[in-house]
Amino acid sequence: MNTFHKIFALCALLCIGIPAFAQFEERMNDVFYSTGKIKVVIAVAAVILLGILAYVWRLDRKVSRIEKSLRKK
């Protein structure tokens, strides 16, 4: 699976997610608008942390693959 496939899959997943989000909007409003919207900040910080972790995970896999091919030599 090359990078293009991954990006395409990500876009497709995001599109699938949109109607599912819409159903939960009502409930989400109650949660996120309470206590002065501090939960919006938590959500944003969590997204950033998860995004960075996902990228580090990818780098890790690349390194493992390099190690594997070096071991074969």
Next chain:
Amino acid sequence: MHPVLKVICASLLLYVAVFSLWVPMVPGLTGTDKREVKPGLNTFRVYGYRTHFSQSSASLQAFLEGDSVYYCTEVQALSDHELAVECVLPDTLSAPIMSVYVNNDTDGTIYLPLALRTAAAAISSGKDAGRCEVKVKNNVYTAFGFPFQPVIFESIRNLMWHVPMWFTMFFLMFISVVQSVAYMLKLQRKPSGEALDRQSGVTALVHDRRAAAAVSVGLVFCILGLLTGSIWARFTWTAWWTNDPQLNGALVVFLLYASYIVLRATVEDDEKRARLSAVYNIFAFVMMVVLLMVMPKFVASLHPGKEGTPAFSSYDLDASLRAVFYPAVAAWILFGYWLYNLRHRISRLQETAYEHIP
């Protein structure tokens, strides 16, 4: 990357993570229970956030402000965060919309702009009849805290999370375009007429590798910026996405650089790929500057950051915000550089491991 830079990056990130959440908000008003005022007696509730209405009820005052200021005759604190207000307004009101001021010794003067509509029948273009010339005390809240802004509330803290993503992306794309230009210059420096010899052609590929690494890390920050921006927009503008020049520009920038990655994947030959993607990269960078920094300034937009340098001069960047925001930008740029460093070292290793280098 020098170890000292890594230590600085880590400690700045820690500082930002802690203080962006720890620093309290200054007191503010979140809303009223009614949306409209009329001539005569009005009773309504005012809601506060981190306020001390009961604690300093002795010094409580409330005002309505339209074209002139109306003193509220009865102000009663129901709790620290709720006020019951009675206000007698004259028969004719010239302002179509009024703001609410609440004043006490602890919280200072706090303000809810454009909170109450004037009932349509009461608006007259003439002067207000019973003017009430009470001077509004303007006490300043002195304790340290992030400014309280209507609608945004606590989510002003996102300034330290969402905005540095874009700064980091810009920084990485800048590194990338510099590497692409360096690659083109290396190619040009060959003796005229002669074909570039094999060895220097391969060494020039270092710049191509670095350019690609910077874009792939920059794209991560671009995606994070888009996602966090979308979440923030949902709870301030009530929509995940608005047709805003700044937002659409950011999306186009994402697509531009995503197609850079796609372009690289389609070319087999190393040097052809390097040359093609270097040209494309320079084009993409120019487009990014136009889309994110130039174009939004000429179109009306909800997104802040239209005056001067984006983000730096926007918001009410007071001292409390700046004390965390500037370190946040530095921390994320350093972190982005660190990831870029790892990424291009990995692609160098990939080339030796998979034997692309002859």
